[in-house]
Ligand SMILES: Cc1cc2nc3c(=O)[nH]c(=O)nc-3n(C[C@H](O)[C@H](O)[C@H](O)COP(=O)(O)O)c2cc1C
């Protein structure tokens with residue numbers, strides 16, 4: 013064994029220790045379930061276990077997110093020689109009953125169980141989330157016992173950097189931060205850059221409203237991010253890594269800090285790893301919670317202690333990054349794929365998904381569905397399969413109207429395209445984007461101009477203010493949308509809105525401004541009549557104001573016929 | 581020095597490697613509008629008025645921040661660019677309160693000149709209802725945020741030429757504004773040397789000398805460029821020594 017720890021020993025010891033217990037209770041301790049009372053559930057179970065003297069028999073683990081957040085708190089009971097039993101909606105009372113009946117007497121509480129064959133679980137393919145609900149994110153031993161850090165060890169001690177890049181390139185992994193840039197190609201650029209001060213950066217800023225894919229990975233499987241970064245560093249020659257986490261994610265920061273300490277203690281980070289001359293350290297940087305700080309140049313400015321605004325590219329970060337040295341930014345989920353790809357091989361990964369979009373994608377499934385939560389699906393799955401099978405259909409017997417992907421930078425997918433495969437190129441062809449993983453399902457009650465206004469408000473508030481088209485344009489577009497939605501918009505308003513979409517999209521400095529018009533453009537494309545129905549005749553908005561009678565009188569009676577209830 | 585050949589609005593021109601399209605265009609006798617760029621200061625590419633089309637490139641690029649390239653075919657004045665510039669300028673007017681008739685810079689204002697040049701004869705957006713408060717705390721100068729176009733020339737002149745780092749930018753979106761030091765009134769900013777370089781760099785009447793009235797602003801914008809050009813020449817001489 014080449015220096016440092018013997019991972020096999022550690023893994024073996026951990027597995028033996030775990031095998032002593034007859035039953036393991038995996039309680040979801042992730043943020044969503046915790047806010048749903050998961051702590052009380054755990055306490056209740058622990059109390060009963062203590063009362064009944066079952067401590068030698070039952071191991072209680074607070075794990076990461078099991079996915080079906082809308083049915084949390086979730087609890088899984090794993091017993092030696094039996095199938096796993098999953099419980100949903102486990103409040104403290106249910107927890108007590110499960111402990112008394114199932115843990116103490118071996119009798120599952122049938123009416124609370126949820127079949128693991130449920131399509132919500134059965135349709136998912138877990139790569140990034142493979143450890144979710146399986147391991148205790150606070151313990152490096154648990155991660156190692158599940159195969160963790162083996163990929164890093166093998167890469168560093170048996171492969172060349174070029175060999176690692178080759179695997180990543182052949183796997184077809186593309187960036188999960190929104191742009192979909194091939195990860196292997198980016199790694200190669202950094203590898204070829206000449207410098208002894210290179211850095212890799214994990215982008216955990218995750219600013220899309222409603223998205224929590226990266227938060228979950230950082231909170232519930234932090235070592236996976238570190239391992240992915242270390243492999244990237246080995247492949248590219250980077251000596252230092254930064255994880256950029258937004259300040260709104262205090263649990264992620266704590267877990268990552270703890271994970272870094274643990275990894276250093278086990279010599280999985282630090283100097284001369286695995287007895288080679290490869291050294292790598294990771295530091296956490298906390299962002300101030302601006303959406304634009306997820307943009308890579310703004311992110312680097314923020315890491316360097318400057319105001320987080322984008323700067324012109326080129327030069328790209330792999331040419332001139334942090335403090336002028338070559339740097340590479342990858343999304344957290346992109347990096348979290350890497351350990352599994354290295355362990356299971358490029359071909360295995362490339363077999364999942366489609367020709368141009370390999371592997372899986374994690375989505376934060378939200379909106380008007382029976383089941384919502386965090387899901388990981390093979391790319392190329394259709395929107396219909398996600399909605400009807402995993403999501404259990406639109407809630408409350410309503411009809412599906414559209415789904416929004418890509419958040420404020422994305423667009424909507426209407427019913428007629430519900431059979432579209434979810435991959436980078438198909439979504440682009442529809443005028444949306446894969447984005448970082450927000451997926452919001454809307455039913456017939458939702459008015460699309462409202463949706464567009466919502467996202468424009470977000471962009472307006474988050475514009476960094478550096479460049480004119482975005483700073484002023486998002487404000488003016490919001491004003492126009494607001495005028496439309498509140499019955500003050502005329503045909504000219506709509507024309508102006510479309511002009512502004514074009515001006516802002518074409519001229520903005522960074523991706524925020526360049527994509528801010530997307531929700532407007534795509535809702536206009538698919539739901540134009542909804543906008544047109546909002547229009548009032550020119551001058552009608554003046555009704556009730558001094559002098560309005562002049563404008564009103566100028567309009568013919570017929571022009572007022574359909575706008576009358578608004579101008580009343 | 582190695583050079584490249586390119587075409588700007590049909591004019592063939594040879595340009596040294598490292599020159600940007602704005603500089604090359606100027607030498608070719610083609611004027612590209614712009615507000616944030618000032619010779620001698622670093623390039624930020626923020627006003628986006630200098631966007632030009634390059635054949636074979638899908639998106640227009642800022643001339644001030646795009647290096648010349650061999651065989652580039654650049655168009656600086658297409659109907660699309662003209663329309664976009666007009667809309668951008670209209671929005672810029674509507675962001676603040678630009679009442680030229682009562683402005684010290686009138687007649688010597690780059691914004692006013694651009695409006696005339698681009699044919700902006702009305703503003704189709706609604707300006708904010710109230711004026712922002714002026715900062716008149718400095719003994720010699722004043723700052724009127726309602727006239728500021730956020731070009732950050734003052735920020736760069738102060739940091740890059742004077743080395744005082746008095747000016748900074750705070751807030752985001754429509755709330756973006758300048759701050760002196762860590763947000764104190766200008767007159768209390770200890771780093772300010774009262775050199776006035778920011779005032780001379782300002783394209784509009786946002787920074788002004790006290791005691792000047794409507795239309796009395798002197799055009800001194802070349803000051804910063806002259807100083808940096810001299811500095812660069814001097815340091816070049818140092819190197820040669
Ligand atoms: C306004 C804006 C916000 C962004 N926010 C994020 C983010 O929160 N997380 C992220 O990974 N990438 C974000 N990106 C994309 C990054 O700039 C960058 O492309 C990405 O982190 C690269 O990683 P990848 O190649 O692994 O996808 C954002 C881009 C823009 C323009």
Ligand code: SF4
Nearest residue numbers: 476478479482522525
């Ligand atoms: S597009 Fe918006 S966020 Fe990006 S630099 Fe311009 S103002 Fe800032």
Ligand code: SF4
Nearest residue numbers: 728729731732734782
């Ligand atoms: S004060 Fe003048 S120079 Fe400074 S940012 Fe405003 S307009 Fe530009």
Ligand code: FES
Nearest residue numbers: 614625627628644
């Ligand atoms: S002059 Fe080029 S972007 Fe302002």
